[in-house]
Amino acid sequence: MEYNQVVKEVNDIFVDVLDNEDIKLTDSTTATDIDEWDSLSHIQLVVAIEKHFKVKFNTAEIQSWKNVGEMCKAIANRAN
């Protein structure tokens, strides 16, 4: 899947799950940049992303991502 499209769709998921229309993800975005991105909403985000892109990740993969860019690259590589 094309990377920029992944970023756009991930951004939409963040806006919906975190209920914050102002979110504008960049490759370097991390949880510290978004107030609503806490440990519980993180779970909601991951579940929503796995459902939306029809992909499955494991715990180690998720923990290896340092920022949104790494997450989106993983999704782009995995999603059809």
Next chain:
Amino acid sequence: MQQGDKFTHRFVVDDRVYNGFIEIFNDRNPLHTDAGWAQSKGFKGMVMHGNILNGFVSYFVGELLPMKNVIIHAQTINFSLPVYMGDEVEFNAEVAGYYESVNTYEFKFTFRNGEGKRVAKGTVQIGLLA
């Protein structure tokens, strides 16, 4: 527990449940407490509080699953038909998905009345505590 696993249980909305709910949450809206008023709105009688069913979902998660290290992350419910005093409702839940990455299960569930008609459906997402 894996995708497709099913759970079923029967609950009765009796005096104890109804009065306990009102005692705790103090929702005395006439739809729930005045049979004449409820009938004037087209119902057979007092409509039981929809959120009693959410209490049954809580019981399912806390007591019927094969593990105790559970916590509810999210829950949805849509009501389609009223439940009346004394109704027995059949609860059916199915594992709709497991998200290993965040150790989270999602269930779809329905409640059906004695006539087999669906009175509510929803989803509940639970995490497993480490």
